[in-house]
Amino acid sequence: MINPGSQPVEGAREELAAANLGPFLAAVGEQGGAVISEPIRDMSADVDGRFAWRFEVDGMPVLLLMPGVELVRLREDLTAQAPCLL
Numbered sequence: 001m002i003n004p005g006s007q008p009v010e011g012a013r014e015e016l017a018a019a020n021l022g023p024f025l026a027a028v029g030e031q032g033g034a035v036i037s038e039p040i041r042d043m044s045a046d047v048d049g050r051f052a053w054r055f056e057v058d059g060m061p062v063l064l065l066m067p068g069v070e071l072v073r074l075r076e077d078l079t080a081q082a083p084c085l086l
Helices: 014-030 071-076
Strands: 050-057 060-067
Touching: 014 050, 014 060, 014 071
Parallel strands: none
Antiparallel strands: 050 060
């Protein structure tokens, strides 16, 4: 089965993904994670309307593919079609 939320994100915009990065990193901290490096944009890893950043959390490398949609869609859309992080 394919999760519809992992499908390409239609109408994705880089500036929306960038705006979502701050709240995401804050949530990592609220859950006890320590972001120990500044997120670095990695355009070569962008795919299907998800925009890539690399950083470290608790000493572990992370590649985040953030959907370029409004934050409210990521937080409040509980349907299977909601774009998910990869």
